[in-house]
Amino acid sequence: MNGENKTGASRYDPNFTQNVINAMGPKTSPRMREVMTSLIKHLHDFAREIDLTVDEWAEGVQLLNWAGQMSNDRRNEGQLVCDVVGLETLVDEITYKKAAEAADLATQSAILGPFFQTDHTIRKKGDSISANTPEDAEVVYLYGQVTDATTKKPLANASVDVWQASTNGLYEQQDEKQPKSNLCGKFYTDENGEYGFYCLRPTPYPIPYDGPAGKLLQLLDRHPYRPAHIHFIVLAEGFKPITTQIFDKDSKYLDDDSVFAVKDSLIVEFVPRKSDEKAKKELRYDIKMAPLSSKGESGEALVTTGMGRGF
DSSP: OTTTTTSSSSOOOHHHHHHHHHHHTTTSSHHHHHHHHHHHHHHHHHHHHOOOOOHHHHHHHHHHHHHHHHOOBBBOHHHHHHHHTTTTHHHHHHHTTHHEEEEESSOEEEEEEEEOSSSSOBOOTTTOOOOSSOOOOOOEEEEHHHHHEOOOOBOOTEEEEEEOOOTSSOGGGGGGTTTTTTEEEEEEOOOOOOOEEEEEEOOOOOOOSSHHHHHHHHHHOOOOEEEEHHHHHEEEBBOOOEEEEETTTTTTTSSOOOTTTOGGGGEOOOEEEOOOOSEEEEOOOOEOOOBOOTSSOOOOOOOOOSOOOOO
16 A cells, blocks of 8 residues: 555654644634644545655645636636535535435525626516627526425515526626626515526536636546536525526536536426517526524525635
């Protein structure tokens, strides 16, 4: 085994890792101590297991530096690197494990991704989020009801944030040709818990391929494509927030999402819409929210603050 000599004993200082852990001072918070102790152990064990070389370590550091240098208010490359190795999806599963175990109760979550913006324009029910619809786009009407997952009662005044990429695969903040606040918006449900808006039928697109995340995909012989999807963040007072995505059942890459975010319960089907000149297809998507179970739970969405949020 790597890291061991012929007798099976470690070739490396058996006390080194514990010495690093013991260097933490008494003012370290309990949670920080727990997290860093585990992280240091796993990192050191990983390096010993594969006999990590200085050159390989340096390349890894360069990749992390590159991710930081590329990140700005339009793009979070560090988050994208986490996405392509499945880390954000795993953390999402861990964070919302109760919802995942009771998928029939509350709407399942999905990753936020690197292109969410917090300043979405507030729109009215029935508005369109598309300011300049591309010629190759298909306009659809998306509507539904937000309800209490336990009582089935509608939730009035719940906020519904939505955002999507255009048919060229770019979000508004990535594309200078798109007007500000294009293909995104914040809606509030009416007294019946209902929301509705016109948008584009989503299309598959590649995640940015010109940075460390793309380089990593190339090294792993993987494609960069995501299936067609639309993002949601739903908030209601007294209820657990929902950050999720919905995926078109007719899309490619449902079984091979480059960021591993697809869940069966989030796959939807657009159907013909009658008597509407604006849209030939529609989707009803109802959202079920679980009540906060204790005062200690937060009703705020887990949105990364800082550079380039959502994807």
